Amino acid sequence: MMKLISILLSLLLVFGWGKPVVALSAAPSLTQEQLQQGNEWANKAFAATNEGDFATAEGYWTQIIEQFPTNAGAWSNRGNSRVSQNKLQAALTDYNKAIELAPNVTDPYLNRGTALEGLGKWEDAIADYNYVLELDPNDAMAYNNRGNAKAGLGKWDEAIIDYQKSFAIAPNFAFARANYAVALYETGKTDKAIREMRNIVRKYPNFADVRAALTAAYWVGGQKGEAESNWVGAYGLDNRYKDLDWVANIRRWPPSLVTALDKFLKLQ
Template sequence: MALEANERPNKPIAKFESMLKTDDVYFFDAEDFEDIIHHYLNHGKIALAKKAIKISLRQHPDSIALKLLDVEVLVFENNLDRAEELLDKLQLLDSSNEEIFIQRANIYSKKDNHEVAVKLLKRALELSDDGYDIHSLLGMEYLFMDDFKLAKESFMRCVDFDDQDYSSLYNVIYCFDFLEDFEGAIIYLNEYLDRNPYCEVAWHQLGKQYYAKHMYKEALTAFDFAIISDDSFIGAYFEKGKVLEKLGKYSEAIENYETTIQIEDPTSHAYLRIGKCYEHLGNDEMAKYYYYQTVHEDPLLDKGWLAITDFYYSKEDFDKALYYINKALNIDGENPTYWKKSAGINASLKNYDQADFSFKQAVELGNYELDTWLNWADVARCNKDYEAGIHILSQGLEFYPDSAEIQYKTVGLHLLANDKINARIRLMDALKINSGKIHLFEEEFPDYFKTEWAQNIIANNKRASR
């Protein structure tokens, strides 16, 4: 039985939830149902939203707005065929409803057909009196299409509608960053701050743009204004600390990182930066303390384990460095950076077989950096496995075909393998690529460099290049 008006809860959501707990039936206006359903959707309570839709359509079977909310849930749950059927029916009833085109766009977006989604959203924009949400959706579709220029323009329109739409503001700057248009971002943010001088988000983003352009003085000023606008803004303190580090002001940087810890629970990233600062200040005990705090706070943070490893490596305490890189590998054996570091440490300890294995793991996991190939070849050379070294360098050459470092090292390994024919060919190739780096060959293989045949090839190359 329906209750009298004076017996019902005042707020629609409380009233609806009260109804669900009883057998009573309350009547709601269609607009109240819309508010209730939007509330549940915004809070991710899909089951309650579906209940509200079901009950609402019993009480208001002709409400297009409620049926469109039903469609929205169907799209969210990937029940796209059913959603399209309902939209076809609704479009016959109201062909000028922009929400119908928005939901159709959502369906095409789910199907990865973003071009059609954009066309539908543009049609919705033509029908809408307020295109704020549609511009936001357009921006996201353009991001899916990697069209950062148009995405930026769409999100800019959102910010024009609402200066407090920080989500769109972040997206605008994201697009500038992707386009590597730091100058454009700086101009845009300064214009925004002319209108909103106390916006800590904009000051923070402006500081990051200045930081990217190595304009550290300007970055400090921007972060200071972000802190003035909101003295509990952790991100501003953290970024300010990074700038102070760049300027060599490590004690001041520590103060800013410590402020982030005081404002909120400590983070591994703050501990790590503090440790780095203490290491720069020559305070090894404090550096170690904060590095250990880093990995205690987040055992999966690779930079933490690498910082401890690098700390001991720099002290030439290779045994401890090996101990900590092995701990890191026990946590994440799929990390190529860990394996590369392990290779370098084992090479320093003359554990060449283990170094060879570690380099192999690093490469198999995707580390193709130039020095990886060069150092791995050096390990093969230490093992007197010159053929393996040549093979390693040939693999590296696929990634760095113009690398003089690889070419000259290959010449030397051919000579060590008593393969003078290929050594001559490689030396001529190396000189063609970069004769100016012949010193690499001289420094690493001085005895071979001084040979008559090598000097003749070098002299012939000089004459040919005149």
Template sequence: MIRTILSLLGIFLLWFGTVPIILAQETSILITQEQLEWGEKIANKAFEATQKGDFNQAETYWTQLIERFPKNPAVWSNRGSTRVSQNQLDKAISDFNKAVELAPNESASYLNRGTVLERQGKYQEAIINYNRVLEITPNDAMAYNNRGNAQGALGNWEQALKDYQTAVNIDPDFTLAKANVALVLYQLRNTEEALNQMKNIIRKYPMFPDTRAALTAILWELGKQGEAESNWVATVGMDSRYQDLDWVTNVRRWPPRMITALDKFLDLK
């Protein structure tokens, strides 16, 4: 029985700076029912391995699918995602390049590739990829948020703020983009508005550690030690990584003024 292979769905999650990526692609390759069932079985195994954190095994499954379905851009992009998780960034870029070659008008691989280029410190190249995403899908909130990340890394804070705010306008429930708006407002020395927005985020999302950590630093700087301590206890109870200034600087990539405020708090602690 001949039928067209439908999209092989892959999900890859990165925490901050690099955020959730969902890829669904369609190809016109005709395959048999047996081949389709085999492909779906292997894809499901790849998803299961990813969920368990066994990215090496997931990569093996995606490689099997690439060997069987080399013209399907989804399998290339998903293998690229598993390689990102193993910090094989050049190999991941190669896979995303192939996915883009096979499906130049699909936005997900550009988004994936931009995220990796950011991790490599290639911010201008990342922006080019995010711009391409927005040409294809103009209302992609993640692309705006990620472009804001890259603009911030280049010190273009006004442009970063515009991108983050656009992401929030598109998706009002995009908590990370809201947090980024508040962080950049503080970077631009609009402390009162930054503080108000952070408090609003905490009211709606009390279990969001990023904003609680930032709020801690600002409150401490304003001399509100009691409130700062309370927020800090909640922060480290949810995510201890905020005690590591290197992680906040190089992985989460807070703006420099916000990092300085947190550093002062941690020094006094």
């Protein structure tokens, strides 16, 4: 469970979401050199994040915070770095500070909600996503994340509604569509789920999560050749799908799909 956040952040970056921003504004007591240094640290923090070096990124955000303690973006981004290292409680402290400094900015609430999900605090996460949607009713990420939290509570039908709202707002938000498809599978809409998965793979052939889901669905549906073909693609792209604990507790697939994948893996 604790590694969930880094997975989510990676997926968000892959599909064009998750755009951390730090804006260093000039204050009377700050020199141009200090502002330039802050921007350099921020660029290095983003570079470290892109390389998966979250500890280094955290260090740069800490330096920025020490220099610019009222910069909400720096606090929120350090929280992201900490959550990617499973430092969830420390991350929550950072998000709380970011929210204190910028109570009407949506990003810290979204980030805090994801950390709360990592702690299994589904209702608290939903409260954060609800507030984001009060601030911005067209925030596709908030709908997707709220769907994830509702799925964590086992409310799959409600999750489906949120995923639909998410990709209605952002049609190219592939991960919301993937979440929608696996939720459909959990609610017994197997054929519809598989059609949705196939459509996603047609547009995003390197989407390992959906290829792995198709593997499981095809296998238990008796389409062995299709299952094997999709598994070659899924495993080649991301070998973590061979770890059922990861699939169930970090990626958080629904139980029925985890069971289906287990049946496939037992014959490998």
